[in-house]
Amino acid sequence: MRASTLTAFALALSTLLPLGASAQGNGTLDKVKSSGAMVVAYRESSIPFSYLGGDAQPTGFGWEICGKIVDQVKKATGRADLKVSTQSVTSQNRIPLLVNGTIDIECGSTTNNSDRAKQVAFAINYFYTGTRFLVKSDSPIKALADLKGKKVVSTAGTTNYQVLRKINAEQNLGFDLLAAKDHAESALLVKSGRADAFGMDDILLYGLRASEQNPAEMAVVGEAIQVEPYAIMLRKDDPAFKKLVDDVLAGMMKSGEFEALYKKWFQSPIPPKGINLNAPMSKELRDNLKALSDKPAL
Incomplete structure (x- = not known):
């Protein structure tokens, strides 16, 4: 590398380094x-x-x-x-x-x-919570095994969605996993019958259920799949x-x-x-x- 090229390279590097240092430091x-x-x-x-x-x-x-x-x-x-x-x-x-x-x-x-x-x-x-399911209170779904052949929704970008996808494959449960944009939309899919169950952190499900006009129409079911911290x-x-x-x-x-x-x-x-x-x-x-x-x- 020629001296002039080296000098130009050094000058360019000197202008870039402060930006990188600023971003990190x-x-x-x-x-x-x-x-x-x-x-x-x-x-x-x-x-x-x-x-x-x-x-x-x-x-x-x-x-x-x-x-x-x-x-x-x-x-x-x-x-x-x-x-x-x-x-x-x-x-x-x-x-x-x-x-x-x-x-x-x-x-x-x-x-x-x-x-x-x-x-x-x-x-x-x-906080610590585990994945369970929100269903209509008259739903036959009471446990993970009852999801076979059903439509299950979870919120996109959550660990719950990943866990459900993994357990569906590992245990060959055969449910159709849907993704909603947020928790409110996930719950709405169950209420409207477009999904059979909403898999999410149990405390959030309790909150969504309690905020319904008639909480008795919805139920939180199943054993917690895993416990995770917030x-x-x-x-x-x-x-x-x-x-x-x-x-x-x-x-x-x-x-x-x-x-x-x-x-x-x-x-x-x-x-x-x-x-x-x-x-x-x-x-x-x-x-x-x-x-x-x-x-x-x-």
Whole structure:
């Protein structure tokens, strides 16, 4: 390589390196501090974690926790004037929008697993759930084996859809697996008779059932196929922001504030219809109030 060519190459490289370093080195807190803005993502129908309330604004268990995280971000960055924007996400676009910087944190019902950890990071696990099925109350479906020859729907982009596809093949169950854009559409397919069962995290199914005009018309059935943790989702390789988020969660779990918030959203009437999920805290979650683990599902 000639000297002139080498010099040109070096100059080009020197202009590229700062961009790469900036993309990797400047974490969420730096981004927020310099821009004075933060984008918090929510789900539209993940009751009671993150959903639209009667005023068409985000609300829920995870949403309230993220509000406390935002308060801490303001303190850590010295931006009391922080402009907080909200962004609706789906199961399919939540990871891409986080990775590309459109959103800064996702407060919903996202499963923390090893595969997703290759792309994103997760805070301390704040819920544990398993895949079960929402059916009409007069349905003959009571267990996994009853799905043979049936139409089963799950929400596209979820771990539940992957699990159902895998178990369908492994156990030769022979059900037709459909994909819906979100949980509300999945439930509607069952209500309208276009699907026989909706496979999803049981707590979300209880929330959808409780929000129906006549909850008795729907039932949650079957043994949980697997138990997985939910966690707030963050960008990967951002230790300062992850520590801030983890510290907020750990503080709430140690002080009893987390348990009080759990009772508010899982064992009390919640908006917009005053439904009560009557969902006691699982052993796995109670254990994690002490362990403070962010361990993913396999």
